[in-house]
Amino acid sequence: MSPVMIGVLGILIFFIFLILRTPVAYSMLFAGIIGIFILNSPSVALRIVATEIYSNFSTYTLSAIPMFVWMGFLALNAGIGAKVFDFAYKAVGHLPGGLAMASQGAAGLFGAISGSNTATAATIGSIAVPEMRKHKYNDSLSTASVAAGGILGVLIPPSTLFIIYGIAAEQSIGRLFLAGIIPGIILMISFMILIYILALRNPHLAPRGEKSTWKERFLSLRGGLWEVAVIFALSMGGLFTGWFTPTEAGAVGAGGVLLLTLITRKLSWQGLKKSLFETLRTTAMIMLLIGSAVVFGRLITLSRIPFELGGWVESLIFPPVVTMALILLIYLILGFFMDALALILLSIPIFYPVVVGTLGYDPIWFGVIMVLVAAMGVITPPVGVNVYIIKGVVKDVKVEQIFRGIWPFLFVIIIVTLLMLAVPEIATFLPDLIGN
Template structure:
């Protein structure tokens, strides 16, 4: 068999294991070992796997992951999310759909210290959905809006997905963080616009709330917003200025959240223990995924599949944006069945050389695009992890009802993808400006 045939067989084995509901990390690891064994020998495959796993776990850059993950969980258990939602509600709660609009604003602000779609959805969902139900919001709209808002947690820096993409593609994590700021803000505004349109067209879906006084708005401003500003300025500001590495920025951010939540007496002993336990569990999952993906990536490279795809793409008489659209369609389809993190790790060895080397697209721009498209999988059936998180918050609303409300927000994500395709400067402006 040719190397390409062996590579394709290994990919087929991967999807078979996936359909059998084997954990993605084990699926990539076993498929990679099988493929390398067929290409060389079982001894070589096991040596490659052992070397890559050890190298992945001992990489200094990956130590940024537990730092940013812990920062997010400290913010979750330290009550910062509640303050942010209160501020957003006081600001826009009086508009049609105001509570759902406030939830998007709070999700965007919380994303600036979270880096996780699940933490953002869980935090804002537990606060916003009960409040929206109290004001007789439509169940489908209220739950879906918060599930979709969780995506802002991986687009607005810091973002775990950007860290993973940066490490896997050898791109600057700082530049990726910068590239995600403007698209993240635009997506937040698009979500707000969609909620407003739906509420204006049918006021029964999302009635307007009470209008707050300027004094109440000022008091809410002194809540979580200053904390987020301080933490973001310390960690992200130092990273963008070149003072810190990503790992140091994560450590400073986590330390800042810890100090602030302890000073304000919002973090209990139980909350601290829960944040450490959740960070350990999440970090272990991410690290195993990365190590397994590296082994699988070695197989893909050895099989020469990326080179064959690159040659095939070069032979196509199609504009590059059409080929790019087809690649994004593949991401969208795979996102229905795979978690965003696993999808990015799996696809980078295959598509990154094609998009960057063959089609000539900017690697930082591509990072924003695939993080955005892959993140759509967290709100689409059947995986839709954010939907299941919100289902856990509101147990009497069915999963099907939440998924029905997702489609308007998917449209807004596709609008942003189209904008990024037409105007790449949306993502590349800040990285180019700050160098």
């Protein structure tokens, strides 16, 4: 059996494990071990597993993950999300669909101190959805809007997905963070426009809220917004200017959130313990996925699938943009069955050499595209982790209702992705300007 066929067999084994409801991390690990075993020998397979996992877990850059994860969970348990939502609501709550629009603004602002889509969806969802239901918003729109808004948590820096991509693809995490800012803002504004149009066409979907005075809007600035600004300036500002490494930026950010919340007495002892427990659990899950993906990626490399795929792409008569569109379509389909993090880790060994090496696209741009497309998986059935998080917030709303409201937001994400495909400078402008 040829190496390529063994690689394809490994991929099939991976999907068989998924169908059998094996966790993604174990599916990648088992498929990688079995594939390398067939390709070489049991001793080689076990030696590669031990070597690859140890060498990657001992990488200093990976220590940035628990720091940024803790920063997000500290902010969640300190109630910063509630303050951010209050500011956004006072700014746009009086417009058609204002509460749902405010949830997008709050998700974007909270995303600036949280690198997690789940933390963002859980935080803003627990605040915004009950408020929207109180104002008689349509359940499908209110829940879907917050689930989709959670994506902003991994597009607007800091982002654990950018960190993972940067490590796997050996790209600057600082440049990736910069590259996500403009696409994140565009996506946030696009969500707001969609909500406004839907509410304008059918006012019963999302009634207007009360109009706040300018004094009330100004006073709301003293809430969580100044905390977000200070924390973002400390951690991201230091990273962008080269003062901090990604790990140091995460530590400064987490330390800043902890210090501010202790000074303002917004974080209880129970909240601190909960943030540490959630950080430990999330970090362990991410590290297990990374270790498994490294083993599976080694199988893909040894099987020479990327090289054969690159040669096949070169032989196509399609222009690069069409080939890239087909790759994005594959990502969209895979996103229906896999979590964003797992999808990125799985696909980098396969598609990165083709997109960057064969098609000649910018690796930073591809990182943003990858995160954006993979993040669709957190709102699409049957995986849709953000949808299930919102379901946990409002238990009397059926999952089917939430998924029904997701499709307009998914269409907006696709439009933004195509816009970035047509104008790559949207992602590369800030990294090239600042030169980080």
